[in-house]
Amino acid sequence: MDLKFEVSGRIARPVDEVFEAVVNPEKLSGYFTTGGAKGRLETGATVIWEFHDYPGPFPVEVVEVEKNRRIVLKWEANEGVPEGEDPVVAAGYMTTVTMRFEDLGDGRTLVTIAEEGWRQTATGLKASYGNCMGWSQMICAMKMWIEHGINLRDGMYR
Secondary structure: OOOEEEEEEEEOOOHHHHHHHHHOHHHHHOOOOOOEEEOOOOOOOEEEEEEOOEEEEEEEEEEEEEOOOEEEEEEEOOOOOOOOOOHHHHOOOEEEEEEEEEEOOOOOEEEEEEEEOOOOOHHHHHHHHHHHHHHHHHHHHHHHHHHHOOOOOOOOOO
């Protein structure tokens, strides 16, 4: 079984505004990367994301950006070392995150985030569940920030 997931939500704003809220580091830091984001998401770039509630920083490789349609990222799986495995052998592999933005034709945007690539281990499964929760929260936080100016993450996790 491949460890992967997909989450989505509708945001009551035009696709260009929603897309910019993800690729622009200042905007992303307003609702998601609470410790700051460094670097605009552009094809071939490596940016840094930090979170006050989760130790980082996290380097994020930007594989592809298709304006107002899709963003593909790679970042470390962050699953830790599976029990009984050699830390040198088990360390450091990447998962792939794909964000899609769909103009719903009524002023709303459907945001879909998928992530895949974990090892089929207990720690891989646990890490995938954690990221599924995190990306769901990101969509919720983005909706509240873009639609209502509220930072949903502020003080929520620590």
